Amino acid sequence: MIKYFLLSVxxxxxxxxxxxxxKEDKPDKETEGPEAKASFDNSxxxxxxxxxxxxxxxxxxxxxxxxxxxxxxxxxGVTHHFTTTQTVQQDQATTVDFTDGSNSFTFxxxxxxxxxxxxxxVIPDHPRAAVLxxxxxxxxxxxxxxxxxxxxxxxxxxxxxxGNSIRGLALSTTYDDVYxxxxxxxxxxxxxSGTTGNGASFTGSISxxxxxxxxxxSIADKSGSWSGKRTN
Numbered sequence: 218m219i220k221y222f223l224l225s226v227x228x229x230x231x232x233x234x235x236x237x238x239x240k241e242d243k244p245d246k247e248t249e250g251p252e253a254k255a256s257f258d259n260s261x262x263x264x265x266x267x268x269x270x271x272x273x274x275x276x277x278x279x280x281x282x283x284x285x286x287x288x289x290x291x292x293x294g295v296t297h298h299f300t301t302t303q304t305v306q307q308d309q310a311t312t313v314d315f316t317d318g319s320n321s322f323t324f325x326x327x328x329x330x331x332x333x334x335x336x337x338x339v340i341p342d343h344p345r346a347a348v349l350x351x352x353x354x355x356x357x358x359x360x361x362x363x364x365x366x367x368x369x370x371x372x373x374x375x376x377x378x379x380g381n382s383i384r385g386l387a388l389s390t391t392y393d394d395v396y397x398x399x400x401x402x403x404x405x406x407x408x409x410s411g412t413t414g415n416g417a418s419f420t421g422s423i424s425x426x427x428x429x430x431x432x433x434x435s436i437a438d439k440s441g442s443w444s445g446k447r448t449n
Contacts (some may be wrong), residue, residue: 254282255355259329261311266359266449267335267350268375270388270395271343275361275375275449276335276350278324280313281305288315288324291448292340322348347386347395351379361449362428368441369434374419376428376445378402383409385419419443 257263265278274292279285288299299315299322313324314337323337335348353359357380366374366387376385381403387396396417400409407430411417416437421430429444 249358251353251355251358252282253353253355257282257330258354258356260308261305261326261328261330262307263330264353264359265324265326265333265350266353266361266377267348268361268363268377268386269346269348270373270375270386271338271340271346273363273373273375275363276348277449278315278333278350280311280324280326281307286313288322290317290320290322290340292343326352345388345393345395347388347397349375349377349384349386349397351377351382351384353379360447362445363448364428364443364445366432366441366443368432369437369439370441374432374443374445378423383407385409387417 253264262281264282265280267276269276269290269292272293274290276290278288286301286305290297290299297317297320299317301313301315303313305311305313308328310328311326315322315324319341321339322335324335326333330352333350333352335350338346338348340346351359360378362376364374366372370389370391372390373388374385376383381401383402384399396415397412398409398417398419399412400407405423407421409419416434417432419430419432421428426447431442433440
């Protein structure tokens with residue numbers, strides 16, 4: 218009887234440890250910490266993350282955060298690995314051309330890591346391709362959400378969140394055009410509006426890895442809802 222009791226306790230303990238281990242191996246996105254190193258917080262070196270529309274995806278650029286230069290772009294579940302033959306100096310204004318077969322883009326950033334931008338995007342079968350990107354710091358994670366919007370118009374709506382700043386790209390399937398928005402987040406509440414006077418405004422909230430709300434375009438007299446999920 219004693220042996221049976223001890224064996225039961227042992228099995229229970231092993232199962233409990235295994236269960237905890239699995240949970241720790243697969244944390245929720247919202248609990249993940251920054252990948253960026255503190256020594257690169259004010260440098261062109263570090264980690265940059267962003268969103269892609271022209272379909273839907275996310276982009277990550279590693280600028281010597283681990284002594285290498287690389288970029289990955291995941292579009293519709295397919296990951297493209299980009300490389301470059303160029304060398305980059307720390308704390309210098311940077312322009313890097315990345316390629317992956319017939320895919321390519323240019324990454325530009327200031328010496329202190331500000332104003333990162335992805336231009337000259339060539340992704341076959343994605344003629345409306347656009348990217349918004351932000352630099353991650355050692356204390357603030359850059360979060361990327363992929364989603365859709367619907368109602369009076371419909372399409373892809375992806376956003377990138379960094380601290381209390383939020384920016385988004387909406388690709389309209391109705392008008393075959395891309396619109397950008399920017400705004401703020403306070404206590405998980407979102408308020409954003411069009412950056413080019415396109416009449417769009419978005420409000421909503423963040424709950425864990427999910428994001429949702431409503432949109433309105435006063436110029437086009439259209440409105441609807443939107444939602445998304447954090448994918449990076």
